[in-house]
Amino acid sequence: MKRFYPLIKVWQARWLRLFIGLILAELSICAAFLLMGQTGSRLGLIATAGAFVTFGLLRWAGSARLILRYGERLATHDATFRVLADIRLWFYRRLARGAAAGLGFRRTGDLLTRLVSDVQSLDSLYLRIIIPLATALLSLPIVIFICLKGSMLLAFSIAIIFCLTAFILPAFMARMSYRWGPVLQQAQSEMNNQALELVSGMKELRIFGQEDAAKARLFAAEEAFYQAQRQQSRAMARTHTLALFLTRLGVICALGGCAGLFFSKEQAVIGITVLFVVMTALNNIVDLPRAGLIAGQVCHAAERIIEATKMPVSQPPEGSRPAPKGYDITAQALSFGWSEGRSTLKNINFTLREGERVALIGPSGAGKSSLAALLLKVVLPQEGCLTLGGTDIADIKTEIVRERIAWLSQASHLFDDTIRANLLLGREAPSDEVIWAALEQAQIADFVRSLPDGLESWVGENGSQLSGGQGRRIALARVLLSNAPILILDEPCTGLDIDTERAFLKTLNQLDRSRTILLITHRLTGIEQLDRLWTLQDGLLTSHIP
Amino acid sequence: MLKGWVRQQNRANRSATMSLALIGMLNVVTGMVLMWSLASMLATWLAGGQHATPYPMVVLFIIASLVRVFLGYLQETLALHVGEEARKRLRRSIVERFFAQGPSLLRHQHSAALAAMVTDRVEALEGYFARWLPASALWVVAQWSVVVVVFWQNHHAGYILGACCLFLPVFQAVFGIATAIASRRQILALNRLQVRFLDRIRGIATIVLSGNAVKDSEELGHAADELRQRTMKVLRVAFLTSASTDLAMIVALIGIVIDQHHRLQQGSFSSIESIIFAVLMVPEAFAPFRALSAAYQDRAQITHSGEALQKLPALQAPITPERTSSVAPERTKAGIALDVRDVSYRWVEDRPLALDHVSFHLEPGQIALLTGPSGAGKSTLIEALLGFIRPLEGQISLGGVDIQTLHPADVTRQISWIGQKPVLFAGSLKENIMFAAPHASEAQFQAALEASAITHYLPLLPEGVETRLGEGGFGLSGGQAQRIAIARAFLKDASLLIMDEPTAHLDPETEGDILTALKPLLQGRTAVISTHSQQFQGIGERYHLLMEQGRLTVQEGQS
Known part of the structure; x- marks a missing residue:
């Protein structure tokens, strides 16, 4: 439970609303008992006495149940959505403070999608687990109390059946689903991978006549996934059947009461009341084992969320120094590795002067992106130091570093928003002229002008309304608009087809020369007008004049 | 639809x-x-x-x-x-x-x-x-x-229950329509907001690295709150639907009890049994609807x-009727003849033709270099040659046989293809090559490794030919991956070779190595190579095709 503490704290902030929802749910279940109990006792009275039966309480119970149920639904859902909104925000902030910067250097799209649906799945915790469990907890003493009016033995047997169905079976189911969670997920992601290969490799599959083999692989993965799913669902079906059986057994016990097994037949009215109440109570808990199943899944979701929001151990310090005056960058005896003992950069020295244009080339995995991560203060060097305008980057406020050094890569994300919002990213809006100037420089202004909505055009999910090259140009315009004096262009052409790449490099060559540009790339084709060329190989950096 | x-x-x-x-x-x-x-x-x-x-x-x-x-x-x-x-x-x-x-x-x-x-x-x-x-x-x-x-058991109870059940569709209609209206108003906004959260999280690195996380989180907070308010607006109406079901059931229950009491008072002869039965059946009547x-x-x-x-x-409409040819395309020692006659194609109606009456002819063993600016229709032509798209007009013949009359599998049997970047499947390096010809012998596999010069970098891989590639596997560099594509083509041994910018993503040095590996592959094969690279000029007997705006504007043979 302790590991969920950060999440519990978010829930705590809304305790009052959650509590009110809970109370309404409890009251609503009480009204249901009253309604059914009254129905039973009135029926008994009609049958035995005939005269002078009053129905006031029955009517009241009916209306109360109706109103409370509606109120309960509203209150519990409202509370849930409030908490969910809080959790979203909390999750975003935690991620932004901790791991987020590093995410730019890893391929994590799927992981993040998973996490977002994990956050979503937390809504069942309150609505489908806590509330039903709490009402079951309250029902138990009510049922026992009413059964005690009949006999001790009846109350005892009903209590056992109730506890088995409402608590033991769900707990068992929760354990099972918790254990199977990873297996199921593994099987499902294997199926998803096969589907992705089948689609993205369609050309290869067609040319080499392997379409049937790919289909067979996908269907084999599907079968494995369904097999895992079947195993869990069958266990669920058996548990549910057991719960059904137990509730029937409970009804039979209560019926035994009416038959005079537990108390004298003269108390038939009490017998029928007890029967109706027991039937209501057991009907309410028969689905709790399903809640157990969800509990196992929610537990995994919560664990993943907690894991993702943990602060990385070697988080660079916030820093406090203001912005330095100059923008020269120097590295002295810089060494860095993503994991202990394996340095990707060894004893690197360089100076990058204001306004210089430098290309950093080297094979993939040589540590080019590590250098970008160091400059953006995503990580700290293990040895040596990196200065901006003479001040150690570690001491400058992180936000200021990132205002001064703008980064463009393949991973630069285009948001499902307007072009304007994508360019500004929440910054204070400069005048339209400034925006157009940046678009002009990125050579995308003509295209934006041709759109019916201009700057207000929606770019679509991950820029889906734009072509690859257009999207990259919008991202470039965003970087240019940021006023950062230093630009790091980290393999900006990855993933573009070759025609688009050529056009994009042409755009880069035509940028004005007012800013420092560090272009990170694995090959030199298409790049002109360089001041210097750095090559990075085996962790060592050498500088050439082209 | x-x-x-x-x-x-x-x-x-x-x-x-x-x-x-x-x-x-x-x-x-x-x-x-x-x-x-x-x-x-x-x-x-x-x-x-x-x-x-x-x-x-x-x-x-x-x-x-x-x-x-x-x-x-x-x-x-x-x-x-x-x-x-x-x-x-x-x-x-x-x-x-x-x-x-x-x-x-x-x-x-x-x-x-x-x-x-x-x-x-x-x-x-x-x-x-x-x-x-x-x-x-x-x-x-x-x-x-x-x-x-x-x-049947109790007429009056039946009337009451029937009336309540009858009201159910009415309630459903009224509140269902209200919910639909409420949600139509909200759903677009709802969807946008939901997608937005996912989108923000996916792009969180971009925001953080541009130093805007704090401002953005405030905005996200507003959005999350708005999402909740809109959701609740829909739910408030939607819950009325469930409340109406509750209402119908409670009214039926209470109505039957009270009504039966009055009737007994007035001396009716309903049996107690039928009354209890009617009451017990009320939840059953509503269970299917729930x-x-x-x-x-x-x-x-x-x-x-x-x-x-x-x-x-x-x-596209299926093409089965004309699939009559039983003649296999003729392959000579030098390769296969390729004939393209008046081929036209357009991707979207109302747009200009992507291929505008393109015609050319290659003798067996000829190598055509296809050049032209971006968007000129080079890739469309290549997809047509590969049989991925069917020309709207004109015909493509392979070894003297119109490919429309052949079974698609017979067409692809004649063709190998090397693209800009090969797709590597999750599996070993060997599996990734062998899938081009699953029945190839070990000797043929070794020959393909040799010819594509994969043997040069094999010692660098942790487990040699058994090294796992693809998702979660060993990451090959662009040049290394392209050699896999070449090895596949060697193994498949088709008579027509089609390449789409095979060296586009490589640096000049690697490009030279790849070209060296390609030369033996081109022996005894006809080839169409789309490329911008100057290095291909020295590759052998050539035929030059220049495409502009969907047309072949220049075609000339050189040797």
């Missing part, structure tokens, strides 16, 4: 739906027996001590209880089976559809979106087939058969999935 597709899905699943509904109906009938035996027992006991316990009723009650438990189990396992079968069927039909359309599909939609169509979109439909369809087939019949049976409401969420999924599928481009 969409409705037609949904109807088609429902039809395909009809027998499964009906068997589930049948079990549901049996369950309802067993419920009647159960409640009837219960009612008659209670009536006996309430009548006083002189009556003996009605043992047959007790036995009937216990049997009915057990049958119900069993039916519950049966229903659940059958629903599982039905959901699984339906998903399998749908997945197969979508995959077939993909392959019928061929690789040109990737021009229309991103591969991740297409992959989601056969995975998530299909998985989301389990509830639709396993719960919604049976529940919607069952509920009216089940509910009204309960009403009829109650009416099952339907619980599955309501599942219904929306079919629309989502259907809409995604409708976005796929229309299939």
Whole structure:
């Protein structure tokens, strides 16, 4: 439970609303008992006495149940959505403070999608687990109390059946689903991978006549996934059947009461009341084992969320120094590795002067992106130091570093928003002229002008309304608009087809020369007008004049 | 369009739906027996001590209880089976559809979106087939058969229950329409906000690295709050629907009890048994409708999935009738003759032709270099040569045979292809090469490794030819990956070689190495190579094709 503490704290902030929802749910279940109990006792009275039966309480119970149920639904859902909104925000902030910067250097799209649906799945915790469990907890003493009016033995047997169905079976189911969670997920992601290969490799599959083999692989993965799913669902079906059986057994016990097994037949009215109440109570808990199943899944979701929001151990310090005056960058005896003992950069020295244009080339995995991560203060060097305008980057406020050094890569994300919002990213809006100037420089202004909505055009999910090259140009315009004096262009052409790449490099060559540009790339084709060329190989950096 | 597709899905699943509904109906009938035996027992006991316990009723009650438990189990396992079968069927039909359309599909939609169509979109439909369809087939019949049976036992109780059940559709209509209006107003905003959160999280690195996280989180907070308010607006109305169901049931319950009391007072002769039976049947009458409401969420999924599928481009009409040629294309020692006559193609109606009456001819063994600016139609021409798209006009002949008259498999047998970047499948390096010719011998495999110069970098791989590549495997560099594509082409040994910018993503040095590896591959083969690289100029007997705006503007042979 302790590991969920950060999440519990978010829930705590809304305790009052959650509590009110809970109370309404409890009251609503009480009204249901009253309604059914009254129905039973009135029926008994009609049958035995005939005269002078009053129905006031029955009517009241009916209306109360109706109103409370509606109120309960509203209150519990409202509370849930409030908490969910809080959790979203909390999750975003935690991620932004901790791991987020590093995410730019890893391929994590799927992981993040998973996490977002994990956050979503937390809504069942309150609505489908806590509330039903709490009402079951309250029902138990009510049922026992009413059964005690009949006999001790009846109350005892009903209590056992109730506890088995409402608590033991769900707990068992929760354990099972918790254990199977990873297996199921593994099987499902294997199926998803096969589907992705089948689609993205369609050309290869067609040319080499392997379409049937790919289909067979996908269907084999599907079968494995369904097999895992079947195993869990069958266990669920058996548990549910057991719960059904137990509730029937409970009804039979209560019926035994009416038959005079537990108390004298003269108390038939009490017998029928007890029967109706027991039937209501057991009907309410028969689905709790399903809640157990969800509990196992929610537990995994919560664990993943907690894991993702943990602060990385070697988080660079916030820093406090203001912005330095100059923008020269120097590295002295810089060494860095993503994991202990394996340095990707060894004893690197360089100076990058204001306004210089430098290309950093080297094979993939040589540590080019590590250098970008160091400059953006995503990580700290293990040895040596990196200065901006003479001040150690570690001491400058992180936000200021990132205002001064703008980064463009393949991973630069285009948001499902307007072009304007994508360019500004929440910054204070400069005048339209400034925006157009940046678009002009990125050579995308003509295209934006041709759109019916201009700057207000929606770019679509991950820029889906734009072509690859257009999207990259919008991202470039965003970087240019940021006023950062230093630009790091980290393999900006990855993933573009070759025609688009050529056009994009042409755009880069035509940028004005007012800013420092560090272009990170694995090959030199298409790049002109360089001041210097750095090559990075085996962790060592050498500088050439082209 | 969409409705037609949904109807088609429902039809395909009809027998499964009906068997589930049948079990549901049996369950309802067993419920009647159960409640009837219960009612008659209670009536006996309430009548006083002189009556003996009605043992047959007790036995009937216990049997009915057990049958119900069993039916519950049966229903659940059958629903599982039905959901699984339906998903399998749908997945197969979508995959077939993909392959019928061929690789040109990737021009229309991103591969991740297409992959989601056969995975998530299909998985989301389990509830639709396993719960919604049976529940919607069952509920009216089940509910009204309960009403009829109650009416048969006790006319007045039957009237009341019937009236309440009759109100249900009215409530549903009123509140359902209100919900629809409320959600139509909100749903667009809702969707946008939901997508927005996912989008922000996916792009969080971009925001953090541009130093805007704090401002953005405030904005996100507002958005999250707005999302909640809008959701609640819809729910407030939607809950009225469930409240109306509660109302109908409570009114039926109380109404029957009070009405029967009055009638007894006035000296009616309704049996106690029938009164108790009527009261016990009230929840049973509403249970099928509740099952339907619980599955309501599942219904929306079919629309989502259907809409995604409708976005796929229309299939070209099938071409089967003319597939008559039994002559195999003639392959000579030097390669195969390729003849393109007046080929035209357009991707979208109303747009200019992507290929505008393109004609050229290659003798066996000739190598054509295809150049031209971006968007000139080079890739369209290549896709036409590969048979991925069918020309609107004109014909392409291979070894003297029109490819339209050949079985697609016979066409691809003649062709190898090397693209800008090969797709590496999750599997060993050997599997990744061998899939080009699964029946090739070990000696042929070794020869392909040698010829493509993979042997040069093999020692660098942790497990040699067994090194795992693809998702989660060893990452090869661009040049290393391209050699895999070359090895595949060697192994396949086709007579026509088509290359689409094979060295575009490589640096000049690696490009030189790749060209060296390509030279032996070009021996004894006809080739069409789309490229910008100057290095290809020295590759052998050449034929130069220049494309501009869908036309071949220059064609000249050089040797």
